[in-house]
Amino acid sequence: MKRRIHGERNRDLSQSLVKGNKYFDWVITTAFYSSIHFVEDSILPTNIGSIHCKNINDVKQAYRMSGRHQARERLVFDNLNLKIAAKYKWLDDNSRNSRYVTYKIKRQEAEKALQYLDEIYSECYKK
Amino acid sequence: MSTIASKTGTELFGKYITKYKDQVKTESVEEYYHVDVVAEAYTQGFSDGKNSGKKAFLDEILKNKVEKFVQKANQVYILSQNLISYLAKEGYRAHAFYINPFPSCPKVVLAVSNDLLLNDKFVELAYSKIHENRNIFDKLFAPTVLDISLVSSENLDPALLKEDGFGYKEILKF
Numbered sequence: 001m002k003r004r005i006h007g008e009r010n011r012d013l014s015q016s017l018v019k020g021n022k023y024f025d026w027v028i029t030t031a032f033y034s035s036i037h038f039v040e041d042s043i044l045p046t047n048i049g050s051i052h053c054k055n056i057n058d059v060k061q062a063y064r065m066s067g068r069h070q071a072r073e074r075l076v077f078d079n080l081n082l083k084i085a086a087k088y089k090w091l092d093d094n095s096r097n098s099r100y101v102t103y104k105i106k107r108q109e110a111e112k113a114l115q116y117l118d119e120i121y122s123e124c125y126k127k
Numbered sequence: 128m129s130t131i132a133s134k135t136g137t138e139l140f141g142k143y144i145t146k147y148k149d150q151v152k153t154e155s156v157e158e159y160y161h162v163d164v165v166a167e168a169y170t171q172g173f174s175d176g177k178n179s180g181k182k183a184f185l186d187e188i189l190k191n192k193v194e195k196f197v198q199k200a201n202q203v204y205i206l207s208q209n210l211i212s213y214l215a216k217e218g219y220r221a222h223a224f225y226i227n228p229f230p231s232c233p234k235v236v237l238a239v240s241n242d243l244l245l246n247d248k249f250v251e252l253a254y255s256k257i258h259e260n261r262n263i264f265d266k267l268f269a270p271t272v273l274d275i276s277l278v279s280s281e282n283l284d285p286a287l288l289k290e291d292g293f294g295y296k297e298i299l300k301f
Contacts, residue, residue, distance in 0.1 A: 064270040067232070077258050086254030093276040094244075097236065100287045101279055112245050 004125070007037030011117060018110050025098050027110035031117040032095040035088055036072065042124035043079045084123040087116035136297050137204070140226075143295050144200045147228060151196045192230075199268055200228040206260040207235050210275065211299065213256050219249055222280040225293035233273050236293060238280035253277060 014030040017023050045054045048062035060071040073092060077085040091113060098105060203226060211221050219239070227234040243249045257275045264273035285296060 065272060066270070067272070070232075070272050070274065082255050082258070083251045085258070086251045089254045089257070090244075090250050090277075093278070097276055097278040100236070100284055100291075101282050106241075108245055109241075 001041075003037045003041035007034045007041065007121075010034035010037065011121070014114060014117065018107070018114060021107070024105040024107060024110035028091065028098065028105060028113040029095045031113040032091040035091050035117055035120045038121055038124045039072070039076050039080065039088060043075055046075075046079065048075075080120075080123055084120055087119055091116055091120075136208070140200075140204050140295060140297075144197060144228065147200070147294070148193050148197065151193055151230060196228070196230045199230065199233060199271060200226075202264060202267060203228060203233045203235060203273060206264060206273065207237070207275070210237065210253075210256055210260055214253060217252060219243060219253070221299055223296060223298045225285070225288050225297075226295040227292040228295070229292055231271060233271070234293070235273070235275040236278050236288060237275065238278050238283055241279040241281045244277060244279055 010030050011034040014027050014034060017027045017030065040056060044056075044059075045052060047053070048059065051058060051062040053059045053062055056068050056072055056075075059075050060066070060068055063071050063074055065071045065074070069092065073089060076088045080088070094109065094113065207224050207226065211224065214221055221237050221239050223238045225236045225238070239249075239253075243253075254277075257277075261273050261275060264271075285293075288296075
């Protein structure tokens with residue numbers, strides 16, 4: 001529950017930023033960090049092989065990976081449907097790769113980030 | 128940064144990797160200093176006390192490391208081309224790709240139009256294929272992970288990519 005509340009708080013910030021019509025790059029970043037809370041809250045705890053994983057560090061060890069982002073990405077692809085996992089990876093890529101692009105992120109991209117975040121949220125908390 | 132046409136891509140990527148091999152050797156020696164300690168212990172096991180055993184042991188480790196690096200790098204290139212061909216068959220054109228062959232975590236950035244990055248169908252299709260290719264690499268080289276990501280080609284700054292180790296660039300011409 002704590003993770004969900006934290007994720008929702010980040011999502012609120014992301015939605016506020018898009019209304020502010022200025023910091024679209026931060027919309028994507030906060031949307032991605034919001035999605036991290038939702039996917040971890042939805043998937044963990046889980047068993048990977050013989051290891052019971054309660055947090056992302058456990059997942060990292062279970063997959064024998066050195067990076068938390070990489071471990072989380074694999075966790076998402078292994079546990080959520082492929083279309084939703086693709087949108088998680090889109091958020092991840094766009095939050096990391098925006099520094100290679102020398103112009104400001106457009107409103108359309110920020111809105112796409114919020115659309116994908118909503119889809120991830122719906123998948124994580126569907127009844 | 129190597130910039131080339133896709134026709135000669137395989138050959139030029141091979142040349143780029145050959146240049147990079149020396150760097151791998153140097154980095155390996157620095158990064159794996161402890162290997163020297165292991166080799167020391169190994170040498171002491173020789174009853175004749177000659178140092179030739181240590182040198183041969185270190186040379187063998189470096190040789191294996193460089194060979195492994197080349198195998199991984201070639202696989203990264205093949206899987207990148209496989210992704211590009213797959214997307215082309217589905218009607219989606221990529222503009223360029225960039226490779227950072229860093230041995231412990233190779234990375235590929237594929238540049239596509241901004242419109243494609245906003246196209247849900249493309250996003251689902253491309254990332255599903257990326258996941259598939261990543262799994263192939265994982266089966267061959269785990270725990271080394273291949274990271275393939277998508278970026279908008281509009282206003283992309285290759286100099287920034289180069290700063291982050293993406294030393295190989297290939298512009299795609301269809």
